[in-house]
Amino acid sequence: MRGTLIALSVAAAGLAACSSQTKAPTDTGVCYSVTLPEDGEKGEPEFHVVARDQPQIEHCAAQLEQMRLRFLRMGGSRRDLIGAYQGQFIFIDRAGVYFGRSLEGTRFFALARTGDGRLAVPGAIERPAETPAQ
Template sequence: MRGTLIAVTVAAAALAACSSRTKAPTDAGVCYSVTLPEAGAKGEPEFHVVARDQPQIEHCAAQLEQMRLRFLRMGGSRRDLVGAYQGRFIFIDRAGVYFGQSLEGTRFFALARTGDGRLAVPGAIQREATPEAPATPPAE
């Protein structure tokens, strides 16, 4: 009996923790920019439409990166950006792009920055090969 009570209490606590996570809008093909409340301030995040008819989350990330760069060129100072696409969050920072199911949860690395600042799939980035030194000195 006591074990059942503990299991029910733990399950209720787990459900309460999951329900407190912020969820992204699930509108099909709509890319959002997310404005988060100031640190320490109470309130809900605000979602602003950036683009519609986006076929994939990577296209939304590209739209958000373009918006981030435009704001920086106009004198803005925010280097990090949060967006949302079909129920998932997009986090853009100096290292690249991350995706997550909630604002508070785990983030998964999706796109890396190349040497010139562009975004690319991590496996597609190739480094220049350096010539290897010969194993034996050349014969004279």
């Protein structure tokens, strides 16, 4: 009996943790930039429309990267950016682009940065084989 109560308590805690995760808007084709509350403040993230009629999440990531670069050129200092597209979050940082179902959950690597800073699908860039010195 006691083991059953413990198992039910653990299951309920797991479900509560899942339901408290922040979800992205599910509007079809709409790309959002996400603004998180300042450190120490409580509240919900804000979603701002960046582009509409985006056919894929990669297109939204490209729009967000373009916005990030424009802000940096204007003197901004934020190098990391969070966006959202059709129920998924997009995380952009120095290493590349990651996708996730929630702000708090697991992130999956999607696009890598090339040597010159552009974004590409991992493994899509072929480097020429080095020829041995003669």
